[in-house]
Amino acid sequence: MHFFPHFHLHLNSIALFGITLLLGLIGGEIAGRTRFLPRILGYIAIGFLAGPGGFNFVDQSVLTNARIFVDISLSLILFDLGRHLDFVWLRHDRGLLPMALTESLLTLLCTFVVLHFLIALPKMLSLLAGVIAMTTSPAVVMMVAHDLSSEGPVTRRTLILTSLNNLFGLLLFTLLLPLTQTVNFPGFILFIPAVYRLCGSLILGLSIFVLLKLIAHFIGKQKDNQFILFVGAVTLTLGLARVLDLSSMLTLFILGVAARNFDSNHALMEVDFGWLARLFFILLFVVTGVQLQLQGLRYAPLAVILFILARLFSKTSGVLLFAKASRLTRQQAYALSLTLCPMAGVAMGMSYLVVDFNSDFGQQILHIMTGAIALLTLIGPILTQFAFVKTGEALAIDGDEGALR
Amino acid sequence: MSNLPPFKPNPSLTVGVELELQLINLQDFNLAMEAEDYLRRLSEVPHPGEVKPEITRAMVELNSSIHISYKSLLAELRHLRDIVAEEARKTHIGICGGGTHPFQKWKYQRIFQTERFASISEQYGYLAKQFTVFGQHIHIGCPNGNDALYLCHAFVRYLPQFVALAAASPFSQGVDTAFDCSRLAVVNAFPLSGTPPWLQEWDEFEAYYERMIELGIIQSLKDFYWDIRPKPEFGTVELRICDTPLTVEKAAELAAYAQMLASWLLTERPPLSRDLYLSYLMNRFRAARYGLEGVVVDPIQHEHRPLAEDILLTCDLLKSHATALNSSDALFFIREAVHERKNGANWLRKNYASLQSLSDTVRAQTELWMRQDEKG
Numbered sequence: 206m207h208f209f210p211h212f213h214l215h216l217n218s219i220a221l222f223g224i225t226l227l228l229g230l231i232g233g234e235i236a237g238r239t240r241f242l243p244r245i246l247g248y249i250a251i252g253f254l255a256g257p258g259g260f261n262f263v264d265q266s267v268l269t270n271a272r273i274f275v276d277i278s279l280s281l282i283l284f285d286l287g288r289h290l291d292f293v294w295l296r297h298d299r300g301l302l303p304m305a306l307t308e309s310l311l312t313l314l315c316t317f318v319v320l321h322f323l324i325a326l327p328k329m330l331s332l333l334a335g336v337i338a339m340t341t342s343p344a345v346v347m348m349v350a351h352d353l354s355s356e357g358p359v360t361r362r363t364l365i366l367t368s369l370n371n372l373f374g375l376l377l378f379t380l381l382l383p384l385t386q387t388v389n390f391p392g393f394i395l396f397i398p399a400v401y402r403l404c405g406s407l408i409l410g411l412s413i414f415v416l417l418k419l420i421a422h423f424i425g426k427q428k429d430n431q432f433i434l435f436v437g438a439v440t441l442t443l444g445l446a447r448v449l450d451l452s453s454m455l456t457l458f459i460l461g462v463a464a465r466n467f468d469s470n471h472a473l474m475e476v477d478f479g480w481l482a483r484l485f486f487i488l489l490f491v492v493t494g495v496q497l498q499l500q501g502l503r504y505a506p507l508a509v510i511l512f513i514l515a516r517l518f519s520k521t522s523g524v525l526l527f528a529k530a531s532r533l534t535r536q537q538a539y540a541l542s543l544t545l546c547p548m549a550g551v552a553m554g555m556s557y558l559v560v561d562f563n564s565d566f567g568q569q570i571l572h573i574m575t576g577a578i579a580l581l582t583l584i585g586p587i588l589t590q591f592a593f594v595k596t597g598e599a600l601a602i603d604g605d606e607g608a609l610r
Numbered sequence: 611m612s613n614l615p616p617f618k619p620n621p622s623l624t625v626g627v628e629l630e631l632q633l634i635n636l637q638d639f640n641l642a643m644e645a646e647d648y649l650r651r652l653s654e655v656p657h658p659g660e661v662k663p664e665i666t667r668a669m670v671e672l673n674s675s676i677h678i679s680y681k682s683l684l685a686e687l688r689h690l691r692d693i694v695a696e697e698a699r700k701t702h703i704g705i706c707g708g709g710t711h712p713f714q715k716w717k718y719q720r721i722f723q724t725e726r727f728a729s730i731s732e733q734y735g736y737l738a739k740q741f742t743v744f745g746q747h748i749h750i751g752c753p754n755g756n757d758a759l760y761l762c763h764a765f766v767r768y769l770p771q772f773v774a775l776a777a778a779s780p781f782s783q784g785v786d787t788a789f790d791c792s793r794l795a796v797v798n799a800f801p802l803s804g805t806p807p808w809l810q811e812w813d814e815f816e817a818y819y820e821r822m823i824e825l826g827i828i829q830s831l832k833d834f835y836w837d838i839r840p841k842p843e844f845g846t847v848e849l850r851i852c853d854t855p856l857t858v859e860k861a862a863e864l865a866a867y868a869q870m871l872a873s874w875l876l877t878e879r880p881p882l883s884r885d886l887y888l889s890y891l892m893n894r895f896r897a898a899r900y901g902l903e904g905v906v907v908d909p910i911q912h913e914h915r916p917l918a919e920d921i922l923l924t925c926d927l928l929k930s931h932a933t934a935l936n937s938s939d940a941l942f943f944i945r946e947a948v949h950e951r952k953n954g955a956n957w958l959r960k961n962y963a964s965l966q967s968l969s970d971t972v973r974a975q976t977e978l979w980m981r982q983d984e985k986g
Contacts, residue, residue, distance in 0.1 A: 288637075289637075291636070291637070291702065293636075293702070294636075294702035297699045297700050297702060298700055298701065298702065354718075356642070356643045357643050357644060357647065358644060358647040358701065361702070425966065426965075426966045426967045426970075471965075471967075471970050471973070474967060474969070475637065475638040475639070475969055477638075532651055532654070532700075532701075534650070537647075597646075598643070600720070
């Protein structure tokens with residue numbers, strides 16, 4: 206009977222990966238049918254239940270196998286986020302850039318004050334946590350908007366403000382990260398890697414943009430071809446940024462910004478990543494769920510709550526201060542404040558980078574950040590959905606408005 | 611007491627226009643669901659005329675004031691265009707003309723929530739969302755109801771000229787329709803589209819209107835989606851057949867052409883014949899399909915004639931009226947467009963041929979409508 210394949214009693218990681226994806230899909234559908242929970246909460250919940258925090262049948266090998274998909278998902282999201290940063294809009298709406306700067310810097314300041322002065326964390330650590338707090342999760346915002354077919358002034362402003370606060374966050378993070386090294390180098394030497402990473406990311410992002418344009422001219426305006434062109438360029442950028450030890454997140458973001466603003470003869474088309482993005486999004490959120498760590502809530506609940514409140518206060522104040530300049534209604538301004546709440550994968554990635562960079566330094570921050578991110582990963586999508594529905598920009602959740610009668 | 615408002619006499623041949631315009635997302639150049647927010651912003655800025663919502667949330671309607679001359683209408687439309695364009699820029703959306711959006715999908719459109727639009731949506735189902743098409747309406751002042759009805763019938767002979775001159779909807783739902791004006795096919799789907807009944811006295815029209823109300827077929831005159839209809843509360847006839855042109859300059863020229871034609875018709879009073887309706891639908895179709903290259907049937911003279919030649923002959927008739935109405939420039943531009951066989955559809959096709967992308971074509975269309983220069 207040697208011709209029968211040898212069966213393993215435990216599933217291999219590829220099968221587990223498939224199961225995770227299928228369960229994520231089912232989880233999303235269950236959440237969607239509740240009418241008030243965003244689908245992504247279903248993906249995250251399934252990931253959490255399957256991971257170490259739940260039944261623990263998804264182990265590290267699955268995460269390792271999924272890593273490439275997750276990295277590509279995040280890369281596509283950051284590229285897309287860069288494409289939402291339109292300089293022409295910033296020039297015409299004089300309230301938008303000050304609003305983004307204020308909400309970002311207030312967030313940095315308030316979370317720094319909470320962590321450094323109230324919780325007594327070291328200065329540099331608190332500063333880095335503040336920088337991470339500036340960023341809104343682009344994946345959550347994009348996915349909720351996409352799921353609800355949300356379209357309108359608040360949705361568009363959510364995306365450009367998310368784009369701007371991620372830009373500020375990525376720039377400061379890239380600059381400050383090398384300073385966390387405990388080795389006693391003179392300050393200017395510590396800045397060399399920061400300058401290398403910043404300038405290198407900028408040069409690489411712009412170089413790939415030039416390449417993108419050249420190929421776009423060659424292949425012409427075929428949506429299918431340009432879809433492959435974008436995915437190819439994004440993965441190439443990711444790979445090269447890693448080889449050159451640059452900030453892959455910043456490089457991809459710069460590539461997106463260049464594609465939006467410097468494509469003077471419009472050689473690049475507006476490509477929707479469609480089903481590919483959806484597949485990646487589900488994976489991304491299931492994996493986010495697997496990685497979700499709630500220990501922070503147990504070890505440092507006060508710090509987590511204060512951190513979240515400071516962040517919410519800062520983002521709301523920043524938006525409200527410039528709502529009049531941007532001619533937003535009060536309802537739009539409050540909705541915008543809520544949509545800027547989510548934190549998820551990018552913030553998680555940044556927190557782990559801090560730990561990778563300096564393991565002595567990072568463990569304290571990790572508890573607080575993972576706890577806060579976990580809460581905001583769960584609450585953020587609900588608040589975002591609530592805001593889009595309340596402003597009338599989302600289709601009715603049961604789809605009535607879009608249905609044919 | 612009639613349900614129909616009394617016809618408000620209009621001693622002079624006034625002219626005014628309504629333009630249904632597209633709101634454009636400047637990222638992907640699809641339609642933008644921004645009407646509500648945009649209209650709120652615009653209401654905070656002083657401007658002439660009116661800007662109102664339309665059936666779906668990516669449309670607005672721009673109304674001029676009432677004018678005596680082409681020049682004052684043109685000046686106001688340019689001023690209004692500059693204001694609405696500036697407000698659009700501030701909130702980062704585009705505005706453009708054209709009878710259809712080249713690639714929007716009607717199923718994704720959303721009804722603007724007013725009682726009337728909700729009722730239309732309820733009554734017509736998917737047709738309400740398909741009605742995301744964009745037309746220019748031209749109001750011409752009339753002395754009385756009888757003259758308004760006379761003009762409604764007399765204009766039928768010339769409406770195909772307006773279709774061809776204004777045609778700016780060659781693309782629909784992502785494809786080249788082979789029509790210069792594909793918008794009219796959407797209007798045709800409505801049961802109350804077409805032309806007014808063959809009635810020439812205002813009393814008869816009132817009786818007809820009462821009967822339609824009694825039968826529960828209509829609730830107001832607005833329910834008739836005719837190509838031309840009287841508007842008693844304004845004291846006008848309203849031509850509703852044109853696509854929204856790609857520029858406000860073209861919109862003013864078409865309005866002036868209608869005004870000159872009305873002046874000529876009311877002066878010369880060519881006799882009405884029901885035979886005009888024998889060829890009307892075919893002529894309308896050919897004008898929509900072939901634009902200025904179409905051939906129309908004249909049922910009175912029993913001949914087939916190229917539409918371009920028909921317009922040029924009409925222009926010859928209108929010379930003295932153009933001078934009297936101070937609209938000679940408009941007549942010149944109409945002639946020029948016919949000689950060069952230029953309408954919005956040709957412009958859009960030419961741009962698509964060079965840009966190779968419908969979204970880039972909408973970009974060009976948006977830049978054309980929003981630009982602030984002297985001649986579009």
